[in-house]
Amino acid sequence: MVVMEINTGTSIRNPVEPGFLRRAGRVASQVFFTPLGGIGCTLVLLILVIALFAPALAPYSPTAINVKERLADPSLHHLLGTDQLGRDLLSRVMVGTQTAMMVAMSALSIALLAALPLGLIAGYGPRWLDACLILVFDSLSSLPMIMLGLAIVVLLGPGIPTVILVIVIYSVPSYARLVRTQTLSLKSRDFIKAEQAMNASTPRILFGHLLPNVIGPLLILACLDISTVITLEAGLSFLGLGVKPQVPSWGNILSDGFSVIRSTALPVIAGGVPLILATIGFTFFGEALRDALDPKLARERKP
Amino acid sequence: MTIFVIRRVGLAAIILLIVAILLFSMMHLIPGDPTVVALGPRSTPEMREAFREMMGLDQPILKQLALYLGRLAEGNLGEDVWSRRPVLTIIFEVLPYTVTLALASFLWAVTLGIFLGCLAVVHHGRWPDWLIGLLSVGFVAVPSFVVALYSLLIFAVSLNWLPAIGAGAPGDIVGQLKALVLPSFAIGLGWVGYVARLVRAAMIEAMGENYTRTLRSFGVSERRIIYRYALRQALLAVLSVIAIGFGGLLTGSVFAEIVFSRPGLGKMTYDAVMSRNYPLVMGTVLVTSALYVTCMIIADVITAWIDPRVRSAL
Numbered sequence A: 001m002v003v004m005e006i007n008t009g010t011s012i013r014n015p016v017e018p019g020f021l022r023r024a025g026r027v028a029s030q031v032f033f034t035p036l037g038g039i040g041c042t043l044v045l046l047i048l049v050i051a052l053f054a055p056a057l058a059p060y061s062p063t064a065i066n067v068k069e070r071l072a073d074p075s076l077h078h079l080l081g082t083d084q085l086g087r088d089l090l091s092r093v094m095v096g097t098q099t100a101m102m103v104a105m106s107a108l109s110i111a112l113l114a115a116l117p118l119g120l121i122a123g124y125g126p127r128w129l130d131a132c133l134i135l136v137f138d139s140l141s142s143l144p145m146i147m148l149g150l151a152i153v154v155l156l157g158p159g160i161p162t163v164i165l166v167i168v169i170y171s172v173p174s175y176a177r178l179v180r181t182q183t184l185s186l187k188s189r190d191f192i193k194a195e196q197a198m199n200a201s202t203p204r205i206l207f208g209h210l211l212p213n214v215i216g217p218l219l220i221l222a223c224l225d226i227s228t229v230i231t232l233e234a235g236l237s238f239l240g241l242g243v244k245p246q247v248p249s250w251g252n253i254l255s256d257g258f259s260v261i262r263s264t265a266l267p268v269i270a271g272g273v274p275l276i277l278a279t280i281g282f283t284f285f286g287e288a289l290r291d292a293l294d295p296k297l298a299r300e301r302k303p
Numbered sequence B: 001m002t003i004f005v006i007r008r009v010g011l012a013a014i015i016l017l018i019v020a021i022l023l024f025s026m027m028h029l030i031p032g033d034p035t036v037v038a039l040g041p042r043s044t045p046e047m048r049e050a051f052r053e054m055m056g057l058d059q060p061i062l063k064q065l066a067l068y069l070g071r072l073a074e075g076n077l078g079e080d081v082w083s084r085r086p087v088l089t090i091i092f093e094v095l096p097y098t099v100t101l102a103l104a105s106f107l108w109a110v111t112l113g114i115f116l117g118c119l120a121v122v123h124h125g126r127w128p129d130w131l132i133g134l135l136s137v138g139f140v141a142v143p144s145f146v147v148a149l150y151s152l153l154i155f156a157v158s159l160n161w162l163p164a165i166g167a168g169a170p171g172d173i174v175g176q177l178k179a180l181v182l183p184s185f186a187i188g189l190g191w192v193g194y195v196a197r198l199v200r201a202a203m204i205e206a207m208g209e210n211y212t213r214t215l216r217s218f219g220v221s222e223r224r225i226i227y228r229y230a231l232r233q234a235l236l237a238v239l240s241v242i243a244i245g246f247g248g249l250l251t252g253s254v255f256a257e258i259v260f261s262r263p264g265l266g267k268m269t270y271d272a273v274m275s276r277n278y279p280l281v282m283g284t285v286l287v288t289s290a291l292y293v294t295c296m297i298i299a300d301v302i303t304a305w306i307d308p309r310v311r312s313a314l
Helices: A002-008 A020-032 A035-057 A089-124 A127-142 A145-156 A160-187 A190-197 A202-238 A250-259 A266-293 B002-029 B034-039 B045-055 B061-073 B087-122 B127-141 B144-158 B173-207 B210-217 B222-259 B265-274 B278-306 B308-313
Strands: none
Touching: A020 A035, A020 A266, A035 A089, A035 A266, A035 B127, A089 A127, A089 A160, A089 A202, A089 A250, A089 A266, A127 A160, A127 B002, A127 B278, A145 A160, A145 A202, A145 B002, A145 B034, A145 B222, A145 B265, A145 B278, A160 A202, A190 A202, A202 A250, A202 A266, A202 B144, A250 A266, A250 B144, A266 B127, A266 B144, B002 B034, B002 B061, B002 B278, B034 B045, B034 B278, B087 B127, B087 B173, B087 B222, B087 B265, B087 B278, B127 B173, B144 B173, B144 B222, B173 B222, B210 B222, B222 B265, B222 B278, B265 B278
């Protein structure tokens, strides 16, 4: 059977290579023209544009205090009004978008970079190492995330690096697990066996052949995770345990707004709506992307 | 089946051991005097001395770890550094509040989730199905603390229908129930979406099975098939998910408890974090992990009980 397949010359090819651009175009239209993906793409684009150009778009400095105009109602000067220190809420929300995206993107990149080698080692390396790594991943993912976050914050103190660390510790196990499963199933495929038969070096197999096949599902998973990560950052900041209080972030706006919730609802609405739109946008986008690319990647997001 | 259960319990024990070692070593991994790391710079020398003694910090590090694990095995989670009360006592004082909250959230998730799921199946392929699909993804995505803040804003501050803070006076059952509505809704909403999707998927699968076709050929009405046969299938699927979810709900309570100033595990942990009370935080993380893992075992056992094929998987 194996010999026959090698003779036909189809299944020993690395499945990632052919027709990449054509496939990408098809996937893009598949993602965009579903209700889920359409809403998701629009929201994600909007958020990314605001995040990129926040300092230029924001009408005021997000940290400029103006006590005379504290808790001002929306007006032409302050479209969303001001908070209890007279800071312009619209500017804070915009720059907060940048903070959220920056934290989420850097944390997820670090997590992906850490998870790739760990997963490849677990999947391609010796059995005992695999067993050890899986046990560690299992223990980490059985830790209640927010509690773990709190424990780390007690020891390290609040700040962006701590938030990033919490996110990385939370996401590495699930990513590494995915890489491992993919590697295990790819390992027995003929195109890898053919490489091995041709005496290819282990790094060549790992990075030249396994990596390109593993990275697609991994990116989908990361995409589905962005909203969880944004929530985690905003949640920690809301508790006063995330980014520093003076840094504009959605969590901080909500936390400031919560303390004046009985006199005005505006800051809470201004901080919460973008957060809701971002989490919904990225979740819709991620789900549409998964449905288009890899429907079998069964990972239901749990609340 | 017995072997399956024993293996799951063994794995859970190993996981808890690793969590304990992790919590212990985190304190030492961070540079500086461990007493300052764990208790913060504002701690008094007496507190540090008491903590040093309690953790046996003068001993070599492996012996400390062994002593710590030994104390854990005896059920001694250490002492609160401020009040010097045993951590376990404090945890068991607040745990009932959080468990009640989690149960109430489940009530939301199960009733509303199954209702929406059934609605989607009845209108399968038409706009209500489409809308519920979109809504349930949205419910899962929205952060629970924003739901908590907005429901506080709408129903407690603006409309003044329900209390904004506290858990109700002791003995006042109606007040306690009223205080439970909003926080449990905030935590449960995500699960509403999740359960709705699950119920919809399980029922649609059941509707395609051969036995459903047989029922149809016998002239059983579609309504009866949906509510009597397909729903039963879906309920079994919900059951195992709910068991896993319970652990998640216990920790998800942090935000709702803080927004509504309810006493409970989450609020207590938060206060412990703010006052740099590491022994208390360590204890809560351990206890919640234990609860979490227990729920996972229960979920696995339920799944294995429903579907014998799972038993051989591990």
